[in-house]
Amino acid sequence: xxxxxxxxxxxxxxxxxxxxxxxxxxxxxxxxxxxxxxxxxxxxxxxxxxxxxxxxxxxxxxxxxxxxxxxxxxxxxxxxxxxxxxxxxxxxxxxxxxxxxxxxxxxxxxxxxxxxxxxxxxxxxxxxxxxxxxxxxxxxxxxxxxxxxxxxxxxxxxxxxxxxxxxxxxxxxxxxxxxxxxxxxxxxxxxxxxxxxxxxxxxxxxxxxxxxxxxxxxxxxxxxxxxxxxxxxxxxxxxxxxxxxxxxxxxxxxxxxxxxxxxxxxxxxxxxxxxxxxxxxxxxxxxxxxxxxxxxxxxxxxxxxxxxx
Amino acid sequence: xxxxxxxxxxxxxxxxxxxxxxxxxxxxxxxxxxxxxxxxxxxxxxxxxxxxxxxxxxxxxxxxxxxxxxxxxxxxxxxxxxxxxxxxxxxxxxxxxxxxxxxxxxxxxxxxxxxxxxxxxxxxxxxxxxxxxxxxxxxxxxxxxxxxxxxxxxxxxxxxxxxxxxxxxxxxxxxxxxxxxxxxxxxxxxxxxxxxxxxxxxxxxxxxxxxxxxxxxxxxxxxxxxxxxxxxxxxxxxxxxxxxxxxxxxxxxxxxxxxxxxxxxxxxxxxxxxxxxxxxxxxxxxxxxxxxxxxxxxxxxxxxxxxxxxxxxxxxxxxxxxxxxxxxxxxxxxxxxxxxxxxxxxxxxxxxxxxxx
Numbered sequence: 001x002x003x004x005x006x007x008x009x010x011x012x013x014x015x016x017x018x019x020x021x022x023x024x025x026x027x028x029x030x031x032x033x034x035x036x037x038x039x040x041x042x043x044x045x046x047x048x049x050x051x052x053x054x055x056x057x058x059x060x061x062x063x064x065x066x067x068x069x070x071x072x073x074x075x076x077x078x079x080x081x082x083x084x085x086x087x088x089x090x091x092x093x094x095x096x097x098x099x100x101x102x103x104x105x106x107x108x109x110x111x112x113x114x115x116x117x118x119x120x121x122x123x124x125x126x127x128x129x130x131x132x133x134x135x136x137x138x139x140x141x142x143x144x145x146x147x148x149x150x151x152x153x154x155x156x157x158x159x160x161x162x163x164x165x166x167x168x169x170x171x172x173x174x175x176x177x178x179x180x181x182x183x184x185x186x187x188x189x190x191x192x193x194x195x196x197x198x199x200x201x202x203x204x205x206x207x208x209x210x211x212x213x214x215x216x217x218x219x220x221x222x223x224x225x226x227x228x229x230x231x232x233x234x235x236x237x238x239x240x241x242x243x244x245x246x247x248x249x250x251x252x253x254x255x256x257x258x259x260x261x262x263x264x265x266x267x268x269x270x271x272x273x274x275x276x277x278x279x280x281x282x283x284x285x286x287x288x289x290x291x292x293x294x295x296x297x298x299x300x301x302x303x304x305x306x307x308x309x
Numbered sequence: 310x311x312x313x314x315x316x317x318x319x320x321x322x323x324x325x326x327x328x329x330x331x332x333x334x335x336x337x338x339x340x341x342x343x344x345x346x347x348x349x350x351x352x353x354x355x356x357x358x359x360x361x362x363x364x365x366x367x368x369x370x371x372x373x374x375x376x377x378x379x380x381x382x383x384x385x386x387x388x389x390x391x392x393x394x395x396x397x398x399x400x401x402x403x404x405x406x407x408x409x410x411x412x413x414x415x416x417x418x419x420x421x422x423x424x425x426x427x428x429x430x431x432x433x434x435x436x437x438x439x440x441x442x443x444x445x446x447x448x449x450x451x452x453x454x455x456x457x458x459x460x461x462x463x464x465x466x467x468x469x470x471x472x473x474x475x476x477x478x479x480x481x482x483x484x485x486x487x488x489x490x491x492x493x494x495x496x497x498x499x500x501x502x503x504x505x506x507x508x509x510x511x512x513x514x515x516x517x518x519x520x521x522x523x524x525x526x527x528x529x530x531x532x533x534x535x536x537x538x539x540x541x542x543x544x545x546x547x548x549x550x551x552x553x554x555x556x557x558x559x560x561x562x563x564x565x566x567x568x569x570x571x572x573x574x575x576x577x578x579x580x581x582x583x584x585x586x587x588x589x590x591x592x593x594x595x596x597x598x599x600x601x602x603x604x605x606x607x608x609x610x611x612x613x614x615x616x617x618x619x620x621x622x623x624x625x626x627x628x629x630x631x632x633x634x635x636x637x638x639x640x641x642x643x644x645x646x647x648x649x650x651x652x653x654x655x656x657x658x659x660x661x662x663x664x665x666x
Contacts, residue, residue, distance in 0.1 A: 145342060153640050153643065237468060267477075271480060
């Protein structure tokens with residue numbers, strides 16, 4: 001994560017990145033990022049998690065080039081071949097489709113779901129939480145009550161009900177997951193805001209005449225960001241598992257899309273004789289969520305040493 | 310609630326002086342608001358769905374007059390706010406409408422399937438506590454050493470594994486290959502319907518009826534899904550036990566107990582764990598509530614006729630009454646269990662009783 005900038009380092013990039021007297025705001029930020037990275041890099045499990053996540057991203061980007069077959073082209077002569085068969089490393093499914101290729105393409109769907117949830121739910125939670133925390137009064141009561149109500153439902157059941165109303169499909173699954181996963185972020189953001197809002201620098205900004213929206217957006221939200229980011233990384237595994245669960249129930253991505261949860265669902269029919277059809281996509285989900293969990297734990301330890309023990 | 314300055318302090322003092330009744334009232338009020346919100350969400354979901362509820366009752370070929378009459382009879386011609394109040398009234402009297410799938414009242418269906426979920430979740434929680442608490446204690450005592458790492462890894466795997474996949478793999482190995490346990494369902498088919506339904510929980514009903522054979526059969530059916538589900542509560546319970554224990558182990562009374570000459574076993578398992586039990590009870594209640602969620606997917610994999618199985622099947626058949634009714638009931642139980650964990654904490658921890666909130 002070496003960050004280039006318009007400042008030329010006096011004696012090497014490393015010296016510039018560890019400088020104790022940053023020249024500018026940008027420089028200070030780079031130093032901070034670099035130090036954070038160093039403490040993350042000391043944690044081998046977190047590095048393993050990062051590697052898994054990077055492999056997932058690489059697989060999604062490069063799927064058309066590295067996948068040996070087309071993920072939806074069928075070949076009924078080669079159906080249900082066991083793993084290790086010549087040409088089909090992980091075997092084939094009931095329609096003769098190569099499981100490895102489907103997994104590689106499926107990583108795109110997984111990433112797509114995660115990305116969509118990540119750009120919606122935490123943002124919504126951040127807005128609700130900071131506004132509630134900063135405004136206080138009745139607005140706080142109403143918004144937090146709303147948050148509690150959403151928290152009062154088991155997530156998957158609520159997502160099920162939403163998907164039932166909206167109809168199955170990957171976008172609706174994303175919407176359902178996002179609608180059910182914003183409340184914890186709102187809670188976190190509010191708690192952070194409550195500690196920030198009475199600090200001196202906020203008073204100073206207020207005395208300079210800054211409006212409430214400006215303070216919230218420009219000064220409170222950035223400070224809440226790091227704890228929200230940590231929580232997001234920790235939640236990603238949960239998002240992947242929920243999405244896979246919806247896919248498994250037939251409510252997420254629709255066939256013939258190679259979604260991992262849906263693949264397990266079809267593999268269920270052959271579980272006792274052709275176990276690999278269900279086992280392989282499950283292993284993929286497991287590995288990827290493990291990667292996100294390890295990375296999230298590491299990030300939490302690096303960014304917020306108080307929380308983890 | 311943010312009130313500023315002296316008025317807030319005055320009010321707080323007043324509040325704690327009349328603690329008991331007032332707190333209960335406030336708790337009930339907040340509970341009522343949560344319930345109302347819950348119903349509002351399900352109501353909105355019921356209204357935004359693309360399926361026309363009238364059409365699903367009268368059928369495609371009904372004439373316009375019949376359609377309008379039914380619409381009126383169902384109260385769908387009234388303003389949305391009136392409809393909402395009607396909905397609340399219906400729900401409060403336990404009327405969730407009729408299920409399209411079973412053509413019985415939804416509430417009856419739920420009463421029939423709910424004990425199965427309860428049975429599964431209870432056995433799972435027992436397993437989770439039985440293995441999770443000792444695992445957490447051992448991890449805390451060996452903080453940073455290999456037993457700690459192993460427990461952490463087991464927990465991490467639990468958080469990362471898709472539960473339905475774990476269930477399928479369990480079926481493959483323990484039912485398909487090893488034949489140690491019985492397959493999907495609650496009972497073997499020839500045992501079905503022999504035991505009279507008293508509690509709805511087969512493990513209890515079979516014992517009440519004096520049918521040990523059925524009891525063992527039911528046990529061999531429940532053990533795998535309950536273990537799968539219990540693994541998830543184990544992950545959570547062991548993690549929480551570990552962090553509570555670490556807190557206690559650092560206290561001075563631990564040294565006192567050791568100086569008194571108590572064995573290490575007594576110090577850890579009686580003194581430290583004893584103090585951990587209070588917060589642990591609330592954690593266990595919470596994990597019980599979370600199992601409701603995990604049970605949806607587990608029930609599908611094991612064809613376990615509980616509420617998750619019911620909701621999902623209703624969903625796939627576009628049976629909205631059943632879906633929303635089931636969602637409301639699950640939500641209510643979830644809220645109830647959360648409340649229970651809160652109350653248990655107050656009952657067991659004297660500090661929480663005297664201090665404010």
